[in-house]
Amino acid sequence: MSGASQEGMTAKKAENFDEWYTQVILKSEMADYSPVSGCMVFRPAGYAIWENIQKATDSEFKKAGIRNSYFPIFIPERLLQKEAEHVQGFAPEVAWVTQAGGSQLDEKLAIRPTSETLMYEVVSRWVRSWRDLPLRLNQWNNVVRWEFRHPTPFLRSREFLWNEGHTLFATKAEADAERDEVMGIYRRVTEEFMALPGYFGRKSKSETFAGAEATYSIEHLLPDGKAIQGPDWHSDGQNFSKAFEIVFIDKDGNKQYAWQNTFALTTREIGVMLAIHGDDRGAVIPPRLAETQVVLVPIVNDENKKDVLTEARRLAGVLSSTFRVFLDDRDNLTPGRKFNEWELKGVPLRVEFGPRDMKEKQAVLVRRDTGGKRTVKLAALPEEVSKELEAVQANLFQKASEALAKNTHEASTMQELKKALSRGGIVRVPWCGRADCEARMKEETGGKVLNVPLDEKRAGKCVACGQDADSANFGRSY
Amino acid sequence: MSGASQEGMTAKKAENFDEWYTQVILKSEMADYSPVSGCMVFRPAGYAIWENIQKATDSEFKKAGIRNSYFPIFIPERLLQKEAEHVQGFAPEVAWVTQAGGSQLDEKLAIRPTSETLMYEVVSRWVRSWRDLPLRLNQWNNVVRWEFRHPTPFLRSREFLWNEGHTLFATKAEADAERDEVMGIYRRVTEEFMALPGYFGRKSKSETFAGAEATYSIEHLLPDGKAIQGPDWHSDGQNFSKAFEIVFIDKDGNKQYAWQNTFALTTREIGVMLAIHGDDRGAVIPPRLAETQVVLVPIVNDENKKDVLTEARRLAGVLSSTFRVFLDDRDNLTPGRKFNEWELKGVPLRVEFGPRDMKEKQAVLVRRDTGGKRTVKLAALPEEVSKELEAVQANLFQKASEALAKNTHEASTMQELKKALSRGGIVRVPWCGRADCEARMKEETGGKVLNVPLDEKRAGKCVACGQDADSANFGRSY
Numbered sequence: 020m021s022g023a024s025q026e027g028m029t030a031k032k033a034e035n036f037d038e039w040y041t042q043v044i045l046k047s048e049m050a051d052y053s054p055v056s057g058c059m060v061f062r063p064a065g066y067a068i069w070e071n072i073q074k075a076t077d078s079e080f081k082k083a084g085i086r087n088s089y090f091p092i093f094i095p096e097r098l099l100q101k102e103a104e105h106v107q108g109f110a111p112e113v114a115w116v117t118q119a120g121g122s123q124l125d126e127k128l129a130i131r132p133t134s135e136t137l138m139y140e141v142v143s144r145w146v147r148s149w150r151d152l153p154l155r156l157n158q159w160n161n162v163v164r165w166e167f168r169h170p171t172p173f174l175r176s177r178e179f180l181w182n183e184g185h186t187l188f189a190t191k192a193e194a195d196a197e198r199d200e201v202m203g204i205y206r207r208v209t210e211e212f213m214a215l216p217g218y219f220g221r222k223s224k225s226e227t228f229a230g231a232e233a234t235y236s237i238e239h240l241l242p243d244g245k246a247i248q249g250p251d252w253h254s255d256g257q258n259f260s261k262a263f264e265i266v267f268i269d270k271d272g273n274k275q276y277a278w279q280n281t282f283a284l285t286t287r288e289i290g291v292m293l294a295i296h297g298d299d300r301g302a303v304i305p306p307r308l309a310e311t312q313v314v315l316v317p318i319v320n321d322e323n324k325k326d327v328l329t330e331a332r333r334l335a336g337v338l339s340s341t342f343r344v345f346l347d348d349r350d351n352l353t354p355g356r357k358f359n360e361w362e363l364k365g366v367p368l369r370v371e372f373g374p375r376d377m378k379e380k381q382a383v384l385v386r387r388d389t390g391g392k393r394t395v396k397l398a399a400l401p402e403e404v405s406k407e408l409e410a411v412q413a414n415l416f417q418k419a420s421e422a423l424a425k426n427t428h429e430a431s432t433m434q435e436l437k438k439a440l441s442r443g444g445i446v447r448v449p450w451c452g453r454a455d456c457e458a459r460m461k462e463e464t465g466g467k468v469l470n471v472p473l474d475e476k477r478a479g480k481c482v483a484c485g486q487d488a489d490s491a492n493f494g495r496s497y
Numbered sequence: 498m499s500g501a502s503q504e505g506m507t508a509k510k511a512e513n514f515d516e517w518y519t520q521v522i523l524k525s526e527m528a529d530y531s532p533v534s535g536c537m538v539f540r541p542a543g544y545a546i547w548e549n550i551q552k553a554t555d556s557e558f559k560k561a562g563i564r565n566s567y568f569p570i571f572i573p574e575r576l577l578q579k580e581a582e583h584v585q586g587f588a589p590e591v592a593w594v595t596q597a598g599g600s601q602l603d604e605k606l607a608i609r610p611t612s613e614t615l616m617y618e619v620v621s622r623w624v625r626s627w628r629d630l631p632l633r634l635n636q637w638n639n640v641v642r643w644e645f646r647h648p649t650p651f652l653r654s655r656e657f658l659w660n661e662g663h664t665l666f667a668t669k670a671e672a673d674a675e676r677d678e679v680m681g682i683y684r685r686v687t688e689e690f691m692a693l694p695g696y697f698g699r700k701s702k703s704e705t706f707a708g709a710e711a712t713y714s715i716e717h718l719l720p721d722g723k724a725i726q727g728p729d730w731h732s733d734g735q736n737f738s739k740a741f742e743i744v745f746i747d748k749d750g751n752k753q754y755a756w757q758n759t760f761a762l763t764t765r766e767i768g769v770m771l772a773i774h775g776d777d778r779g780a781v782i783p784p785r786l787a788e789t790q791v792v793l794v795p796i797v798n799d800e801n802k803k804d805v806l807t808e809a810r811r812l813a814g815v816l817s818s819t820f821r822v823f824l825d826d827r828d829n830l831t832p833g834r835k836f837n838e839w840e841l842k843g844v845p846l847r848v849e850f851g852p853r854d855m856k857e858k859q860a861v862l863v864r865r866d867t868g869g870k871r872t873v874k875l876a877a878l879p880e881e882v883s884k885e886l887e888a889v890q891a892n893l894f895q896k897a898s899e900a901l902a903k904n905t906h907e908a909s910t911m912q913e914l915k916k917a918l919s920r921g922g923i924v925r926v927p928w929c930g931r932a933d934c935e936a937r938m939k940e941e942t943g944g945k946v947l948n949v950p951l952d953e954k955r956a957g958k959c960v961a962c963g964q965d966a967d968s969a970n971f972g973r974s975y
Contacts, residue, residue: 051619051622051623053568053569053615053619054573054576054615054618054619055569055571055572055573055606055615058569058570058571059569060566060567060568060569060619061566061567061568062566063564063565063566063634066564066565066566066567067564067565069567070565086541086544086545086788087541087544087545087548088538088539088540088541088544089538089539089544089547089639089658090531090538090539091531091533091536091537091538091656092536092570092608092639092641092656093533093536093656094533095532095533098532111598111599112598113597113598114594114596114597114598114606115594115595115596115597116592116593116594116595116608117593117594117595117596118592118593118595118605119591119592119593119643120589120590120591120592120643120644120645121589127596128533128592130570130594130608137531137532137533140532141529141531141532141538144529145529150827150829156541160639161567161570161638161639163570165597165598166598167598178569178570178571180567310564349628351628
């Protein structure tokens with residue numbers, strides 16, 4: 020903690036979002052740039068958020084019967100080429116190893132941009148009978164996609180971290196049923212842990228994952244009015260099982276190809292979370308994901324120092340049995356400097372404890388999200404801290420949900436769509452589902468179909484062709 | 498679980514260790530080969546062991562104040578070259594990315610064989626004052642070392658998983674004090690979780706990590722009589738801080754270079770563990786690390802099936818609140834086939850439950866390590882299961898410790914060293930510490946200095962030169 024040299028925020032979120040975002044992730048010590056173009060460093064406070072996201076997601080995966088595994092990072096070129104659409108989608112972004120151990124390789128190796136091809140080649144050996152299915156695997160790993168668009172820490176990085184789920188089923192019905200189970204897990208993790216609302220729906224054909232039959236996503240809205248894709252789930256049908264000969268003998272003794280799905284949640288979500296919750300004083304981290312949930316700042320002067328510090332240490336000890344607590348007893352900084360630093364870093368709750376509080380057997384709780392202050396009795400400190408943390412968590416989701424609702428507009432004509440889009444945000448618009456209409460909407464407005472909600476059927480007439488149409492989420496996208 | 502097609506072990510551990518090891522890791526479904534030469538697949542049962550090792554190690558790291566982070570997998574060539582000895586040590590084993598995003602890179606990128614150079618380039622920006630120290634970072638990640646020796650899953654794989662700790666201190670004394678703290682964590686994780694004994698000591702100069710001042714290791718002994726290095730800790734002195742300009746202003750206002758250490762525990766330990774504990778029936782997994790600690794096998798016939806299964810499910814539910822339990826209610830396999838399969842997979846404890854047990858309100862517990870059977874009352878089932886699991890955990894460490902002691906010999910002359918070494922195992926031998934004596938011992942015997950225990954000073958006369966010598970651990974090494 021480089022307290023002495025810490026500088027506060029200077030950019031304003033409402034005025035210059037890009038500069039504000041850069042400041043907030045660097046100054047809060049969530050991330051740093053690296054000497055490798057387009058690749059970022061996850062600093063401890065940022066990586067801790069990822070660990071907490073992993074914990075929340077992984078425990079739900081395990082309950083669902085999804086098991087973790089690890090496959091090599093390298094994919095031989097011939098394997099990557101085995102599924103035609105898949106390789107077309109990923110080949111332009113691949114980083115290739117061509118030399119190793121002092122010599123040129125006979126066949127170059129892709130750094131995984133995703134692991135379908137390698138995993139399915141191996142997994143085809145594990146599946147023989149319907150009794151071997153379902154086979155539900157996951158990996159928590161690093162992947163590389165060598166994009167050339169402007170890199171932004173968390174939001175767009177050439178190497179990123181994610182979960183990649185890969186599951187195999189004996190029947191289409193079982194495979195399809197996984198969608199709501201997995202998207203339910205992602206919904207809970209994004210809403211209840213990241214405090215991020217979003218719109219769930221099916222991506223258009225042109226935005227479907229390379230090699231998949233259908234892609235479903237959660238779409239978030241950034242404060243600059245652009246949408247950004249969150250976690251997704253893909254129905255692969257039998258595309259990969261046919262390319263990789265993943266066959267099994269069904270209950271009737273017939274050979275069948277397995278039905279497959281994949282799904283992912285990436286470290287991009289950390290960026291979305293920081294962008295949405297932060298303010299002009301710095302980061303605001305949802306309590307359930309924060310490395311430090313509570314910072315305790317003793318307020319001392321020369322005569323009471325020993326007594327106040329002793330009691331503060333005791334309180335920090337008590338709170339530590341339930342919460343992630345940091346006692347800031349540094350003696351070279353004023354309380355005011357400490358308050359600023361922890362607000363910049365986004366710690367959800369501050370406990371102030373000074374000589375008067377000691378006398379009155381009380382402490383002052385200060386919320387990061389609202390700045391709200393409350394004096395509580397020490398005897399009730401753990402319960403009060405717990406209540407405040409829950410209030411912060413709930414409020415962040417509430418505020419983000421209100422912002423999303425406020426910035427979601429309706430349009431029923433191309434003209435209205437253009438107008439609504441010019442204000443930023445997400446626009447609900449009738450779209451018939453045809454690719455040429457989608458292309459025209461994109462061309463005329465600069466936005467795109469984000470996804471199509473499953474529950475808003477026949478909402479109107481397509482703004483491009485006038486035919487019966489479902490309602491689509493439309494917006495400029497990150 | 499490919500129950501129907503499962504084949505048992507055929508190789509004998511005592512007769513053909515290499516073949517036995519291959520069978521045990523493949524047939525127990527811990528690992529598989531991959532289409533990438535020298536790289537392995539961690540199957541779920543094997544990866545779960547790694548997750549449990551991580552959990553045990555990471556919670557101790559966090560208590561010690563070591564924070565996790567994530568740095569890019571790529572290291573630009575010029576950075577890797579910044580510390581001369583370091584690059585010499587690793588350059589021959591590096592895999593290089595030369596093409597990315599459809600074009601040739603201006604500067605090739607190493608896949609990290611270890612992250613010193615990249616991390617320290619970045620971290621040099623984070624350290625300004627003594628108040629920024631200590632800075633104790635860790636990563637859990639994947640690294641690649643393109644070796645050409647015979648690859649063996651877990652034991653030698655071109656890509657492996659590990660923790661890499663990188664810590665910076667203001668003084669040499671603080672840096673040095675970390676050795677016992679971190680090696681203490683590794684000792685507890687290896688002994689109390691993996692049930693693996695080992696010898697702790699300092700590596701010789703020729704075996705010291707490239708770029709470090711000193712390396713300390715735990716050395717294990719494999720059943721084939723060869724030693725293998727376990728976790729290690731390196732004192733880097735100021736070698737890297739000078740190369741990467743990691744300087745800080747000390748309390749007196751003077752510029753100082755930071756003192757650095759690194760430390761690592763790798764997935765190789767899983768292989769060591771499987772090699773040491775397994776037997777001719779398959780894997781034997783220490784309970785604290787096993788994905789499945791208890792398998793419950795209901796024994797049913799047509800008339801009692803429903804009642805026995807109902808009660809078995811209830812019991813599995815009760816046990817699941819404390820243990821990692823699998824209820825094997827597959828109806829296409831006989832109990833005998835199930836017993837064999839779970840023994841092959843190394844599940845530490847089996848609970849058998851049949852109609853007679855139901856009537857007598859009892860169950861039969863069968864230990865994987867000894868085959869010992871015990872009938873216990875259902876009312877006491879959780880306590881009895883807990884006791885048996887603890888007994889298995891303790892017995893595995895006890896047995897491994899006895900085997901290590903039995904295969905550790907003494908030698909006080911070169912002749913005795915040769916003779917002792919021909920029987921396999923580790924030999925305690927006086928060595929003066931000089932490189933030329935080490936080289937002669939290696940040449941004459943085919944073994945090497947594994948490490949030098951810290952507490953056996955002046956144990957005799959060097960077997961090579963006859964001068965006063967400390968006792969060294971010596972052996973053929975993997």
